[in-house]
Amino acid sequence: MAAVPRNRICLYVALTVGLLVLDLWSKDVAFGTFGVRNGGPWLADNSVFRFRFFTSLNEGALWGMGQGFAWLFAALSIGAFGAILWFLFVKKYADSLWLTTALGFVSGGTLGNLYDRLGMHGIILPGSDTPVSAVRDFFHFQFGGTPDAPAFDWAIFNVADICLVTGAIMLMLHSFQQPAGAEAAADAPAEKSVPAVTRSAEATAGR
Numbered sequence: 001m002a003a004v005p006r007n008r009i010c011l012y013v014a015l016t017v018g019l020l021v022l023d024l025w026s027k028d029v030a031f032g033t034f035g036v037r038n039g040g041p042w043l044a045d046n047s048v049f050r051f052r053f054f055t056s057l058n059e060g061a062l063w064g065m066g067q068g069f070a071w072l073f074a075a076l077s078i079g080a081f082g083a084i085l086w087f088l089f090v091k092k093y094a095d096s097l098w099l100t101t102a103l104g105f106v107s108g109g110t111l112g113n114l115y116d117r118l119g120m121h122g123i124i125l126p127g128s129d130t131p132v133s134a135v136r137d138f139f140h141f142q143f144g145g146t147p148d149a150p151a152f153d154w155a156i157f158n159v160a161d162i163c164l165v166t167g168a169i170m171l172m173l174h175s176f177q178q179p180a181g182a183e184a185a186a187d188a189p190a191e192k193s194v195p196a197v198t199r200s201a202e203a204t205a206g207r
Helices: 006-034 070-089 097-117 159-175 180-206
Strands: 049-058 135-143
Touching: 006 049, 006 070, 006 097, 006 135, 006 159, 070 097, 097 135, 097 159
Parallel strands: none
Antiparallel strands: 049 135
8 A cells, every 4th residue: 555645744744733833822922912801902993894812711612612611622622633644644635735735724723722722821710720721812803883882793713713714614625526536437438439539530531
């Protein structure tokens, strides 16, 4: 069985580690600058949308779902990362540049939020003596209305979330692609018909 191309392994590791470092660095900068549950002024403020940095701790998943179940999402993250490695390097999905890139994004985002869910950021809330198991978020968008009464207040998110969504979109797009086998089968009749047409033309010319 052919081994996974080395350049695919290098790409996956570089993407995963690079995005993980970017995520953790950006969180450290945001929380080091603003503290916990605090933020700066609106950097963009108009009738259409607003944007600012505002730090928040999310003990759930994307969009704040499943609050208080950080341990469960941590376990799922570990399982997901293990599955990614298995599919890429055992099932040889890494042969695909697209899938390698997509799963590199997913892995970087998964590990970035897993780091936080394990409390490795070291943030201890008042009344507790252990780090909180929560993901650090800091990108805050609002749409329409006013800051106090927006038409839509987007869930606060981070770089890891961007990586996860990017990877998920890439995987979805890949699922819409026609399998290579189907393409080959579709092309086969046309390819086989070429000699027949050629022979017919030769026979006609020889008459």
